[in-house]
Amino acid sequence: METADHYKFLSIQDAMKCINQKVNITGIIVEFGLPKQSRGTDYYCTLKIIDQSYQTPGMCVNFFAESSKQLPDVVERGDIVQLCNVMVKRHGDEVNAVFNKKFSSFALYNGKDNIDFAPYQVSAKYHPRDVDKRLLAELRKWLLNSQLIQDSYAMLRDINEGLHCNLICKVLHCCKTANQERMMIFVWDGTDLRPNSIIAKLEDEVHNPLPLHPELVPLPRELLCTFPTIGSILRISYDKRIESKHLKLLENDKWVKIVNMHLEVHAGLWHGVLSPSTKLRYIRNDDDLIQQRQRLYEERMSWNLRRMPFWSFPWPSYVTVIDHDAAPLCTLMDVLTHSEVTAKYKCIVRIAAAMPQSAKDFCSQRGIYRMRLTVEDPTARIHAFVYAEDGETLFDGYPSTSILTQKMNSLLGVKPCDDSTVPKCASRNPPWVQVCLKSYYTSKDDIWGSRRYRIFGTKIVVRD
Numbered sequence: 001m002e003t004a005d006h007y008k009f010l011s012i013q014d015a016m017k018c019i020n021q022k023v024n025i026t027g028i029i030v031e032f033g034l035p036k037q038s039r040g041t042d043y044y045c046t047l048k049i050i051d052q053s054y055q056t057p058g059m060c061v062n063f064f065a066e067s068s069k070q071l072p073d074v075v076e077r078g079d080i081v082q083l084c085n086v087m088v089k090r091h092g093d094e095v096n097a098v099f100n101k102k103f104s105s106f107a108l109y110n111g112k113d114n115i116d117f118a119p120y121q122v123s124a125k126y127h128p129r130d131v132d133k134r135l136l137a138e139l140r141k142w143l144l145n146s147q148l149i150q151d152s153y154a155m156l157r158d159i160n161e162g163l164h165c166n167l168i169c170k171v172l173h174c175c176k177t178a179n180q181e182r183m184m185i186f187v188w189d190g191t192d193l194r195p196n197s198i199i200a201k202l203e204d205e206v207h208n209p210l211p212l213h214p215e216l217v218p219l220p221r222e223l224l225c226t227f228p229t230i231g232s233i234l235r236i237s238y239d240k241r242i243e244s245k246h247l248k249l250l251e252n253d254k255w256v257k258i259v260n261m262h263l264e265v266h267a268g269l270w271h272g273v274l275s276p277s278t279k280l281r282y283i284r285n286d287d288d289l290i291q292q293r294q295r296l297y298e299e300r301m302s303w304n305l306r307r308m309p310f311w312s313f314p315w316p317s318y319v320t321v322i323d324h325d326a327a328p329l330c331t332l333m334d335v336l337t338h339s340e341v342t343a344k345y346k347c348i349v350r351i352a353a354a355m356p357q358s359a360k361d362f363c364s365q366r367g368i369y370r371m372r373l374t375v376e377d378p379t380a381r382i383h384a385f386v387y388a389e390d391g392e393t394l395f396d397g398y399p400s401t402s403i404l405t406q407k408m409n410s411l412l413g414v415k416p417c418d419d420s421t422v423p424k425c426a427s428r429n430p431p432w433v434q435v436c437l438k439s440y441y442t443s444k445d446d447i448w449g450s451r452r453y454r455i456f457g458t459k460i461v462v463r464d
Contacts, residue, residue, distance in 0.1 A: 013053035016095045018088045026082045026135045027051045028143055030058050033279055035068040043068045052142050063099040073121055075282040078111040080139055109136055111143055153289060156232050157191035157310055161265045167258045168289050171250045172227055184215055185236040185250055190297030192310040192378035193232035196268045198428045202357040210267050210353045210374050212381045229333040232378045236272035255290050257281035307331050308348055309378050312432035316348045319410050320433040324457035327436055333379035341447050345437045349375045350430040351411040359404035382453055384437060390456045407460040
């Protein structure tokens, strides 16, 4: 029969002195990572835990199991793990605990609930004990009073390229990419991503056009119609070292904390990347940070100009004027998901690219305007065509080539160069402008699939 010492739980500080011995520990989880496959056949993950005796930097616990399902599936930072028969090991200057699948056990508990003492996950060899409730109550009380579990989390509108950040966001959708190699994750928090400079030469649009979205194949319309039409949707992929099945934490319509995610910009479009160092954390719906984001979104929805891009406030530039004020102000996601095939809209957008690039080619040989503009706002990027009389309105007739160039440069954010021999700067920051759009279809046999967009009722105004 096992002795009482077998059930004795040590503080983390005391456990770290028991090198090469099996110990029992209960601690608060401050970090947890995605499961990864070892060089052999096992899966592993690491938790970092603290208690009253050892708060900084915390003790790492390495878990090994035959499948990822047998590893701890932590709901939230601040939850509690109870560990039995874990081996304490020293690696250089660090002392860690190792969970052995043959003789160790664990149980996971809610860290905030002071009433429920039932674990939400246990390992195969776990056995409940009367002492558990006392340990849990003590740790929960200490955690509540210490307020140690506090992180800063950015909103989408706050993020910057090239940095790692922590986000709280809502998962809208997860799907395989076109080549079926990776998952693409779509997240949202109700705010607008910061617009990026366009780093591309204008002449590249013919053979290497700006993409409309990071994914190779556009999402089906029926899926887009389930997405919010206000606020940016960030696409996230993951490092090849992470298996897609480990992203089961990211359930649709669930809020999640993403810690230490890398941010990149490709062709002016934001992109997040999960790596092995990224931490995923569930977050409960009553969390204050979720409530804060929902309040901000509800407040935005109460504005008359709620569909105006955040970054265009207090008003877009005066590069264009429109003569169709009756059309509703819409985001481009509103346009893409509109319930009618043919409709008219008023949008505040940036013109990211144009084709053809040279003003002398804006009209056909018959003198008819025909152009394709790449139009973007915080919610989407689309192609909008300029044709015939709509081009006459946009450019105010048929001005000289130099005036046409000047007008298009004002739309595209091309800076004038004093020396014509100096190449135009490849980096552009197009202004926010008002445009009127109308949707139409080109095939009666495939109305939705052949839907296109044209700019109309919009004039470029060049001011000296």
